[in-house]
Amino acid sequence: MSRVRVRFAPSPTGPLNVGGLRTALYDYLFAKKHGGDFILRIEDTDANREVPGTEDYILKALKWAGIEPDEGPGIGGNYGPYRQSDRKDLYLKYAEELIANGDAYYAFDSSDELTKLRESGIADGIPSVKYNFKTRMSMSNSLSLSEDEVLKLRERGQNVTIRLKMPENEVIGFSDEVRGDVSFNTNELDDKIIMKADGMPTYHLANIVDDHLMEISHVIRGEEWLSSTAHHLFMYRSLGWTPPKFAHLSLILKPVGKGKLSKRDSAAFGFPVFPLDWHDSDGNLQFPGFKENGYMPEALINFLAFLGWNPGTDQEIFSKEELIKEFSLTQLVKSGARFDIDKCKWFNQQYIMQSSDDNIMSLIKPSILQDYPDATDSFILSFIDLMKERVVTLSDFIPQGYFFFEEPKKYEEKMIRKKYKSENRDYFLKILDLFGNLEYPNAERTQEIIKSYVEENELGFGNILPILRIGITGTMKGPDLFGTMALLGKEVCKTRMNKALDHFDKVYEAKLNDA
Ligand code: GLU
Numbered sequence: 001m002s003r004v005r006v007r008f009a010p011s012p013t014g015p016l017n018v019g020g021l022r023t024a025l026y027d028y029l030f031a032k033k034h035g036g037d038f039i040l041r042i043e044d045t046d047a048n049r050e051v052p053g054t055e056d057y058i059l060k061a062l063k064w065a066g067i068e069p070d071e072g073p074g075i076g077g078n079y080g081p082y083r084q085s086d087r088k089d090l091y092l093k094y095a096e097e098l099i100a101n102g103d104a105y106y107a108f109d110s111s112d113e114l115t116k117l118r119e120s121g122i123a124d125g126i127p128s129v130k131y132n133f134k135t136r137m138s139m140s141n142s143l144s145l146s147e148d149e150v151l152k153l154r155e156r157g158q159n160v161t162i163r164l165k166m167p168e169n170e171v172i173g174f175s176d177e178v179r180g181d182v183s184f185n186t187n188e189l190d191d192k193i194i195m196k197a198d199g200m201p202t203y204h205l206a207n208i209v210d211d212h213l214m215e216i217s218h219v220i221r222g223e224e225w226l227s228s229t230a231h232h233l234f235m236y237r238s239l240g241w242t243p244p245k246f247a248h249l250s251l252i253l254k255p256v257g258k259g260k261l262s263k264r265d266s267a268a269f270g271f272p273v274f275p276l277d278w279h280d281s282d283g284n285l286q287f288p289g290f291k292e293n294g295y296m297p298e299a300l301i302n303f304l305a306f307l308g309w310n311p312g313t314d315q316e317i318f319s320k321e322e323l324i325k326e327f328s329l330t331q332l333v334k335s336g337a338r339f340d341i342d343k344c345k346w347f348n349q350q351y352i353m354q355s356s357d358d359n360i361m362s363l364i365k366p367s368i369l370q371d372y373p374d375a376t377d378s379f380i381l382s383f384i385d386l387m388k389e390r391v392v393t394l395s396d397f398i399p400q401g402y403f404f405f406e407e408p409k410k411y412e413e414k415m416i417r418k419k420y421k422s423e424n425r426d427y428f429l430k431i432l433d434l435f436g437n438l439e440y441p442n443a444e445r446t447q448e449i450i451k452s453y454v455e456e457n458e459l460g461f462g463n464i465l466p467i468l469r470i471g472i473t474g475t476m477k478g479p480d481l482f483g484t485m486a487l488l489g490k491e492v493c494k495t496r497m498n499k500a501l502d503h504f505d506k507v508y509e510a511k512l513n514d515a
Contacts, residue, residue, distance in 0.1 A: 002215075002217060003036055003037070003215070003217065004030070004031055004034035004035070004036025004037070004217050004218060005031070005036055005037045005039060005214065005215055005216050005217050005218075006027045006028075006030055006031040006036065006037070006038055006039065006216065006217070006218050006219075006220060007027065007038075007039040007040070007041050007210075007211070007214065007216050007219075008023060008024040008027045008028075008038070008039070008040055008041070008062075008069070009040075009041045009042075009043050009207065009210075009221070010024075010040075010042065010043065010054075010058055011042075011043045011044065011045075011046065011049070011203070012042055012043075012044050012050050012051060012054035012055050012058070013046075013049045013050065013051055013054065014051045014054060014263075014278075015054065015057050015061075015274050015276075015278040015287065016054075016057060016058050016061050016274070016275065017261075017263060017273050017274050018252065018261070018273050018274070018275065018290075018300075018304060018339070019222065019251075019252045019260075019261065021061065021062075021065060021275050021300075021304060022249070022252065022304040022305075022307055022308065023220065023221060023222055023249060024062060024065075024067055025065070025067055025301060025304055025305060026220050026247075026249065026308075026309070026327070026332075027220050028067040029305070029323055029324055029327040030218060030220060030327060030329065031070075032324045033324050033325070033327050033328070036217070037070045037071060037077075038067070038068075038069050038070050038071075039069055039070065039071045039072060039077065039079070039082070039214060039216070040058070040059075040062070040069035040071070040072030040073065040075070040082060041072065041082050041083075041084070041210060041214070042055055042058075042072075042073055042082065042083040042084065043084050043203060043206065043207065044083060044084055044085045045084050045085070045196075045200050045201055045202060045203055045206050046200075046202075046203070047085075047198075047200070052281070055073065055083075057276065057278065059072075059073075059074065060276060061274075061275040061276050064275060064276060064291055064297050065275060065297045065300065065301055066297055066298070066301065066320060067301070079213065079214040079215070084201075084206045084210065085200075087206070087210065088199070088200060090209065090213075091195070091201035091205055091206055091209055092195065092199075092201075094205065094209050094239065095162045095194055095195045095201070095205060097238075097239060098162075098164070098194070098235060098238050098239065099142075099162065101238045101239075102165065103164065103165055103234065103235070103238040104162050104163060104164050104165055104194060104238075105136075105141050105142045105143050105162070105163055105165050106141060106142040106150060106153075106154060106160060106161070106162055106163075107131075107139065107140065107141035107142070107159075107161050107162070107163045107191075107193070108140045108141060108145075108153045108158070108159050108160060108161070109139050109140045109141070109159060109161075110159055111159075113139065113140065114131070117129055117131060117135060117138075117139065130189075130190040130191075131163070131190050131191045132166060132187075132189070132190050132191050133166065133167070133168040133186075133187075133191075136163075136165075136191055140153070141163070143165070158197070159197050160197055161193045161195055161196055161197050162193070162194050162195035163191040163192065163193050163194065164191050164192050164194055164204075164231060164234065164235070165191060166186045166189045166190070166191050166192075166231070166234065167186050167234075168186065168187065169185065169186065169187050170185070170186045171183050171184070171185055171186075172184050172186060172230040172233050172234060174229065174233055174243075174246060176226075176229075176246050176247060176248055177218075177220075177245055177246065177247035177329040177330070177332075178247045178248055178249065178250070178329060178332045178334060179226075179248060179334060182226065182229075184227060184230040186230070186234075188227075189227070189230055189231060192204055192231050194235075204228060204231055204232065204235070205235070207232065208232050208235050208236060208241075211244055212236075212239075212241050216244050217244055217245065218244055218245045218246075218247065219244045219245070219246050219247070220247040220249065220329070221247075221248065221249065222248070222249055222251070223248040223249060223250055223251060225248065226248045229246055229248075247329050247332065249308055249332065250308055250332075250333060250334055250335055250336050250337060251336040251337075252307055252308070252336070252337055252338075252339050253336040253337065253338045253339065254269075254338070254339065255269055255338060255339050255340060255341060260336075261273060261339045263287060265339075266287055266288065269341065271293075271341040271344075272287070272288045272289050272290045272293050272295075273287070273339075274287045274288070274289050274290070275289055275290050275291060275300065276289035276290075276291050276292065277289040277291070277292045293393060293395055294348075294393030294394035294395030294396065295344070295348050295393060295394070296348055296351045296352065296355065296363075296394070298319070298320065298351050299344070299347040299348040299350070299351040299352075300344065300347075300348075301320065301323070302316075302317065302318055302323070302347050302351070303343060303344040303347045303348075305318065305323050305327070306343075307337040307339065308332055308333055308337045309327065309331055309332050309333070310331050310333060311326050311331065312331060316347075317347075317350055317351075317354075345392050345393070348392060348393055349391070349392050352388050352391060352392075352393075352394065353388055353389055355388070357381050357384045357385050357388070358381070360384045360388060360394070361377070361380055361381055361384055363394055364380075364384070364394050364397055364398075365377075365380055367398070368380055368397075368398065368405070371398065371405070372405040372406070375405060379404075379487070382487045383397075383401060383404050383487065384397070386401075386404075386479040386480060386483050386484060386487065387400065387401045387479055389479070390479055400477070400478075401478070401479070403472075403473040403474055403475070403478070404484070404487065404488065407496060407499075408470075408472075408473055408474025408475070408496070408500075409474060410474055411470050411471075411474050411500065411503065411504075412470050412474065412475055412476055413507060415466050415467075415470055415476060416467065416470060416504050416507045416508075417507055417511055419462070419463055419466055419467055420467050420504045420507065420508055421508060422504075422505045422508045422509070424459070424463065424464075424467075425501055425504075425505065427453075427457065427459055427464065428464075428467065428468065428471070428497060428501060429497075429498075429501075430453065431450055431453055431464070431468065432493060432494050432497050432498075434449045434450070434453055435449065435450070435485060435490060435493060436490045436494060438490075441485070441486045441489070441490065442486050443480060443482040443483035443486050444482070445486075446482040446483075446485050446486050447482040450464075450465075450468075450482065465481060467504070468481065468497070469481045469484075470500070471496060471497045471500030471501065471504070472484065472485060472488065472493055472496050472497060472500070
């Protein structure tokens with residue numbers, strides 16, 4: 001096999017969503033598995049649809065996800081430029097070659113005429129009439145008009161486009177790496193525009209010219225491009241080029257209900273569908289990102305790999321290297337894959353648990369320091385160690401563990417009302433004293449002295465530990481109590497518990513009064 005070269009070819013029409021990221025991932029995995037190149041090409045032939053900031057977003061998102069291109073805009077490579085607008089002058093000659101081969105023609109129709117054609121069948125129940133072998137001779141083009149007229153219209157330079165002349169009743173077939181044999185009858189296909197009136201090629205022409213010139217071996221892309229492949233193969237044939245191999249990926253579906261996952265689902269279901277935050281032109285957050293919502297890139301990648309691919313074993317956690325090793329186009333699934341955010345959360349949780357404390361520290365320290373500038377590295381590391389088994393996302397660390405950095409904001413009253421008696425107050429003070437006497441308080445020793453004190457005095461763990469926990473942290477939901485105490489230290493625990501006991505006594509008094 002010649003060198004494997006796979007391109008990811010987004011159009012800069014808005015931020016890259018998880019569907020696009022999955023395509024890029026599969027492109028990358030396949031290229032790397034075969035020791036080949038992963039290329040980023042920006043398909044910006046349609047200036048009207050361009051959304052500023054997209055290219056930068058795509059580069060940043062790929063970088064964050066760890067699937068960085070070997071070649072691309074701003075990266076370099078031997079097949080550049082990698083932005084189609086920078087390759088503008090290259091395409092016309094191939095369109096002319098297609099005309100010379102009798103497989104394309106000039107067309108001069110105005111947009112009104114095109115609308116008229118499209119709508120001409122409505123009365124007969126045909127919602128959209130195609131520009132094709134049946135209708136082309138009634139339109140304004142170099143097949144229907146005389147040579148003189150064509151010359152005149154070309155000179156006038158208005159609405160001059162080039163269209164493919166799709167043959168009548170021919171079958172164009174290919175073997176898709178995912179779907180197997182696929183074929184289209186050309187009667188279903190229209191005479192697509194390949195050069196626009198503004199002198200820019202359309203996606204179809206630019207795409208195949210660049211795939212050819214960039215020596216792309218495999219085109220792995222979304223299934224919405226399946227029927228275009230017939231047009232593309234028609235051009236490859238006419239130009240005498242060997243087409244790349246094609247693999248069309250199934251859709252990513254909404255978590256529930258019908259249809260493709262869309263950006264509107266982010267608000268509807270309350271989870272991100274974009275890798276990074278996307279801001280509108282005023283700088284307001286328009287769509288939230290996985291990164292900013294506390295997802296680890298490795299987890300998102302692992303999750304996305306499974307949205308449409310299956311290793312055929314029970315293994316679920318795959319490092320990028322393992323994915324590269326195991327990935328194959330034959331194990332891609334043909335049906336759509338449901339976007340299950342709970343599964344994504346599960347992956348994230350696994351990756352957080354597996355991750356080193358130092359790695360998590362590098363990810364969350366900046367935001368911790370924003371709120372708690374005095375937090376030391378060693379304190380943050382121990383905090384991470386205690387919390388990382390409990391959180392689902394990196395964004396959970398602070399909301400779920402803020403009490404490591406400041407006093408509890410409130411106490412879980414229900415438990416206090418149920419369990420606390422002022423008669424027990426001294427036991428808690430004694431426990432704090434014992435803890436205060438420990439020379440080197442760590443989780444183990446703290447547990448030892450508290451447990452034996454509770455046992456010796458037959459106080460019952462259920463009466464003591466919840467109150468101690470709530471006094472120090474405010475909540476029943478926290479990591480190991482003894483580790484928490486050891487990290488907070490003697491002074492903090494004592495101060496907090498004294499303050500809490502004053503409050504608990506009031507709760508108790510109120511309870512007695514209520515009775
Ligand atoms: N520019 C197309 C897109 O935005 C690329 C399709 C392809 O990969 O051929 O999806």
